Amino acid sequence: MDGKIVITCACTGAETTKAQNPALPITPDEVAQAAADAAAAGAAILHLHVRTDDGKPTADVARFKEVIQAVRRKTDIVVEITTGGAVGDTPEERLKPIAALEPEMASLDCGTVNFGDDFIVNTLPTMRAFAAEFRAHKVRATLECFDLGHIYASRMLIKEGLLDEPYHYGLVLNVPGAVPYSPENLVTLVRALPPHADFTVMGVGRSCLPSQYDAIVNGGWIRVGFEDNVYYAKGVLAASNAQLVERASRIAKEAQLEVASPDEVRKYLKLRS
Ligand code: ZN
Numbered sequence: 419m420d421g422k423i424v425i426t427c428a429c430t431g432a433e434t435t436k437a438q439n440p441a442l443p444i445t446p447d448e449v450a451q452a453a454a455d456a457a458a459a460g461a462a463i464l465h466l467h468v469r470t471d472d473g474k475p476t477a478d479v480a481r482f483k484e485v486i487q488a489v490r491r492k493t494d495i496v497v498e499i500t501t502g503g504a505v506g507d508t509p510e511e512r513l514k515p516i517a518a519l520e521p522e523m524a525s526l527d528c529g530t531v532n533f534g535d536d537f538i539v540n541t542l543p544t545m546r547a548f549a550a551e552f553r554a555h556k557v558r559a560t561l562e563c564f565d566l567g568h569i570y571a572s573r574m575l576i577k578e579g580l581l582d583e584p585y586h587y588g589l590v591l592n593v594p595g596a597v598p599y600s601p602e603n604l605v606t607l608v609r610a611l612p613p614h615a616d617f618t619v620m621g622v623g624r625s626c627l628p629s630q631y632d633a634i635v636n637g638g639w640i641r642v643g644f645e646d647n648v649y650y651a652k653g654v655l656a657a658s659n660a661q662l663v664e665r666a667s668r669i670a671k672e673a674q675l676e677v678a679s680p681d682e683v684r685k686y687l688k689l690r691s
Pocket of ligand 1: 467645
């Protein structure tokens with residue numbers, strides 16, 4: 419996507435709490451408003467987790483449907499749902515919304531990973547089952563990699579003919595227990611990608627801001643949002659997800675990049691219309 423950059427907003431996540439940032443959107447209306455504000459600020463993709471009314475993460479299909487409908491009433495942002503779910507969800511639970519809702523995009527975790535003291539298990543057979551389900555329902559995968567080995571696992575799936583181009587990766591750095599963020603680590607991950615792959619850099623916690631500059635330097639795309647980071651600056655909470663997207667848009671513009679629109683992403687990533 420020459421001269422353009424794609425910004426994803428991960429507005430809620432599974433683990434962030436209102437205690438960490440009271441502006442965290444949880445209810446369908448809150449998420450829809452956060453999505454609309456993020457889109458107005460330059461986000462083309464919404465990365466979506468959903469919660470129950472009391473804030474617990476859920477992979478419930480009805481809840482996903484309710485939230486997606488609320489988002490659709492407010493904005494045409496591309497919706498990418500999680501299949502990573504939350505710590506403790508089974509692969510079957512995480513996969514259910516793909517067939518039931520046929521979203522435009524969804525995340526596909528490419529390996530087992532520590533999440534602090536918790537962990538999420540993704541074996542190769544699980545990944546193959548996910549890839550088959552994505553293909554059956556024409557859902558574009560964001561291949562989320564938390565470590566170098568995950569990229570090679572995704573390349574095994576590509577070699578087996580289980581994934582369709584164009585390949586879009588999510589390179590997640592700084593999850594405790596996985597690969598820490600550094601410019602060198604990002605370059606190592608980028609060099610391991612298959613030819614012609616696009617990638618979004620997801621820097622968790624304090625790496626959120628430097629990783630945006632680093633994404634631009636390496637020709638990647640940017641993700642921001644409360645799933646990854648709730649601060650605007652050291653010790654200063656972000657007022658909203660949109661505030662983080664606004665800054666990402668400004669950084670991109672200073673680098674002479676235009677922010678891609680949702681429809682440009684649909685065309686470029688060949689999303690199901
Ligand atoms: Zn997520």
